[in-house]
Amino acid sequence: MTTPSLLDDALDILRALDPRAPRRSADRALDPLRADHPDARMRLVGHREALEDSVHHGLLITEPGVGTTSLSWTPVTAVPWSLRGTQRTAESMLLRVNGEPLEIEEAMAYLDVMWEQTALLERLIAVCLVRQELAEHPVRLDAAELQQAMDAFRRARGLLTPEATEEWMRARALGHTALEDLVEREAAVAELKRRILAEQAPDVAALDRARVAWVRFADRSDADAFASVVATRIAEDGTDAVGAFASAAAGAYAVSATVTGVEFGEVAAEVVDHGGPGTVSGPTRDGDGWRVTQVLATLPAAAGPGTDRLLADAAFERWLAGRRRDARIEWFWGSADKTPTAAAAARP
Structure with missing residues (x-):
């Protein structure tokens, strides 16, 4: 080659x-x-x-x-x-405030809490992976496309006048060339997402949602008993599964000290195996306790720009996960073995 x-x-x-x-x-x-x-x-x-x-x-x-x-x-x-790369004294300094310097090593010690925030660390890894991909397979924008990207960038941040844009740039110490580079990178990432989506489009059903009700218990035995009562009432009432679940939850909450809460929420439909309204699942482990779940309604993903963006994000996250899995990652500060990615990368 x-x-x-x-x-x-x-x-x-x-x-x-x-x-x-x-x-x-x-x-x-x-x-x-x-x-x-x-x-x-x-x-x-x-x-x-x-x-x-x-x-x-x-x-x-x-x-x-x-x-x-x-x-x-x-x-x-x-x-x-x-x-190149010989380090000057100032190159170890991150910033100076009122004459008080802060060196990079000190800053990293203060930011060690980041090692508990693995999502942030994964984003840092993603920046490197995306940069490498775009360097090897560039996304080209002509002048018109770059202007469209610049207009969209400003609209998204409410920079609707030249004065507002200049103020935003001054606050971030950005010049016009740096701003153009930032906009071009953002547009290139968006195009990369579309490219990945075209190559490995996820199933639209993966975006289906479900509205659910949860009843939480401190003890597994009480959760099992509640699930059994619900199943019996559904069998007896037949068509009113949601009502049977609600009445059983109200009764359990009134008499059992082990009921720690009744909540409603929305989850990905795959979390409840795409069950239809009335479907009951559990008990499943929930922190220190157990929960029983019922599907109240299903919300199929609707076609449109919003769904397209979500599909692109899902395909992009899968692509990133694969690249992270195969990447050689080296951290130069902090307790690197705290991060799942770093620990996995260290395995033989």
Whole structure:
């Protein structure tokens, strides 16, 4: 896959890249190379030099199951890729408030509570996975599409005037180029979701919902007895399963100290095996107690833009789960073994 012609072509492109060009412009320079070598997985990476605001580019060419070739070129006036990364004192500093500095290591110690919030950590992993996917299989937006994405971005945040947009950018220390990059990334992720949905569309029935009632018990024996009473009343009343459940719940709540609550809610229909109205299930474990559940109504997913977005999100989450499962993940701070993903990645 990594043939001499591929390496020659890649080196020509790296030599021609403008170190001050926007990232999307530099990445587009790879399009002819990708077209000539469609089987190669290529990713352009950059290291920004803060002093002169220039970017040194490197190219990673991956052969799955074999290895990765790293290729770079540096003009005589710049620091070679292999010698970059020497840390300055300020680079270990996260921020300074009224002259009081906070270093990254200290900040990570304060944020150690994040290790209890695994959903946030999974999002950080997802950022890396999505970035890698878009680097290897870019999403291209022309000027009109980028403008549409910018308009949608501003509408979603209530930035309906130039003044409001400028104020929003100042609050986040964003320049116009950074804002365009942010909007383009958001639009690229949306297009990636549509691409994944087209490849692995989930069943619309997965979005069906069910309205349910729960009766919670402290003891399993009382939950079993309640489920038995409900089944008997349903058999006797026949058509009024919901009424039988409600009357049994009211009676149990009145006489049993082990009833810890009667609640109503909405769940995915698959949680109750797509049971129809009146279906009773349980007891099932619920924290320190047990619950018996009845389906009150079923709500099939309706076609429309909202459903399309949910389907795209579901397909995207499945794609992310697969990528996380196969990823090599390295954490450089905190107790990494607290996270399910990190623990799974550490297994042989």
